[in-house]
Amino acid sequence: MADDFESGSSGASQTYPMQCSALRKNGFVMLKGRPCKIVEMTTSKTGKHGHAKVHLVGIDIFTSKKLEDICPSTHNMDVPNVSRKDYQMIDINDSYLTLLDDGGETREDLKLPEGELGQDIEKRHGNGDSFLVTVLNAIGEECVVGIKNLN
Structure with a gap:
């Protein structure tokens, strides 16, 4: 009798x-399930038998939201x-970017970022400038976080 197990990603x-x-x-650290x-960082000494606690303040690398957490200094964090x-x-098609990597592969699955960065990308693209975009990837999420000039 053979058991059939499906494999799942544990993340x-x-x-x-x-x-x-x-x-x-x-x-970087995971705060409230988000990469930050x-x-x-501040460490506070606690009472006679308590653990020192670390107060962490982080900015979500994708949404720029501020998140905080307190953790005993001896505990592990992700x-x-x-x-x-x-x-x-x-190129830009329907607010999706067409990007070329070092190996000559293109990808068209990243959205144009919102706000100032997205406007800057559109403006430079409209002017016919050649430039690089920096993409951050963490926990299965990706987004454009910056622009670099091509020399």
């Missing part, structure tokens, strides 16, 4: 544990695996 490869006291400012860049990649900007 474990998207984050890794790190002791709270080992986290550093400008590093740490902008502020740290997202964040990757950054530059793509050459080719």
Whole structure:
């Protein structure tokens, strides 16, 4: 009798544990289930038998929302695996970007970012400028976070 098991993704490869006291400012951490860049960290000493607590303030790397959490310094927190990649900007179709990577592969699955960054990309593209866009990838999400000039 053979059992048939379906494999499911645990999401474990998207984050890794790190002791709270080992986290550093400008590093990344998961706060309330979102990947954040740490902008502020304070450690408070507690009473006679308590643990030192770390107060973390982070900015969500995709939505720019401010998130906070408090964690005992000896506990582990999840740290997202964040990757950054530059793509050459080719075109904009229905508010989706057409991008070219180093290997000559194109992709058309990223939306034009909202706000100032999106307006800047549209303006530069309209002017016929050649430039790179920086894409951040973490926990299965991707978004354009910056622009670089091509020399």
